[in-house]
Amino acid sequence: KNEVEQSPQNLTAQEGEFITINCSYSVGISALHWLQQHPGGGIVSLFMLSSGKKKHGRLIATINIQEKHSSLHITASHPRDSAVYICAVSFLYSGGGADGLTFGKGTHLIIQP
Amino acid sequence: SAVISQKPSRDICQRGTSLTIQCQVDSQVTMMFWYRQQPGQSLTLIATANQGSEATYESGFVIDKFPISRPNLTFSTLTVSNLSPEDSSIYLCSAIRDRSSYEQYFGPGTRLTVT
Numbered sequence: 487k488n489e490v491e492q493s494p495q496n497l498t499a500q501e502g503e504f505i506t507i508n509c510s511y512s513v514g515i516s517a518l519h520w521l522q523q524h525p526g527g528g529i530v531s532l533f534m535l536s537s538g539k540k541k542h543g544r545l546i547a548t549i550n551i552q553e554k555h556s557s558l559h560i561t562a563s564h565p566r567d568s569a570v571y572i573c574a575v576s577f578l579y580s581g582g583g584a585d586g587l588t589f590g591k592g593t594h595l596i597i598q599p
Numbered sequence: 600s601a602v603i604s605q606k607p608s609r610d611i612c613q614r615g616t617s618l619t620i621q622c623q624v625d626s627q628v629t630m631m632f633w634y635r636q637q638p639g640q641s642l643t644l645i646a647t648a649n650q651g652s653e654a655t656y657e658s659g660f661v662i663d664k665f666p667i668s669r670p671n672l673t674f675s676t677l678t679v680s681n682l683s684p685e686d687s688s689i690y691l692c693s694a695i696r697d698r699s700s701y702e703q704y705f706g707p708g709t710r711l712t713v714t
């Protein structure tokens with residue numbers, strides 16, 4: 487079964503702390519996405535990774551294909567970073583190409599001032 | 600990139616009625632997807648909508664309950680039929696421009712409450 491596991495499920499931290507959210511998956515993937523969902527439900531795509539590391543502002547995403555694991559880091563966290571962070575993957579299919587995503591359950595992050 | 604809008608953004612519907620959700624992309628895209636997020640659950644793929652062919656449904660979702668249209672390369676609709684309280688969810692549309700690129704763009708979601 488193709489699964490995506492995220493940890494932790496909930497995380498509360500103080501402003502300024504370094505945040506790490508983890509994602510692991512069960513089988514080979516073509517791409518991994520990190521998404522941010524705000525209370526209203528809208529989703530913003532943060533990163534798409536197929537290898538290595540990407541950085542955007544205070545956000546860093548890494549992926550280790552061999553270990554089937556990815557991490558999302560937030561440096562100098564701020565209360566406005568409070569949201570649900572979701573890992574989603576495109577699993578490899580024999581036909582190749584992109585398909586619908588399989589999502590993790592999300593990490594509820596709260597940054598307290 | 601592509602900008603996706605959804606209508607309505609939220610609605611409250613009575614049991615037994617239907618709701619049609621519209622998804623509009625500001626540029627042509629290859630594939631469009633519809634997802635559901637039930638309260639406290641992760642997003643789940645309902646179906647893939649391709650222009651010029653019938654939608655492909657995931658296990659547990661059927662066309663009679665979730666009919667989908669894709670009349671052109673920028674627009675799709677999802678209808679949730681014969682509503683029950685269990686259909687109360689966020690429904691999300693996404694799209695990819697090029698199947699080889701894997702990058703997906705997401706709509707803002709439609710929050711449906713069934714009373």
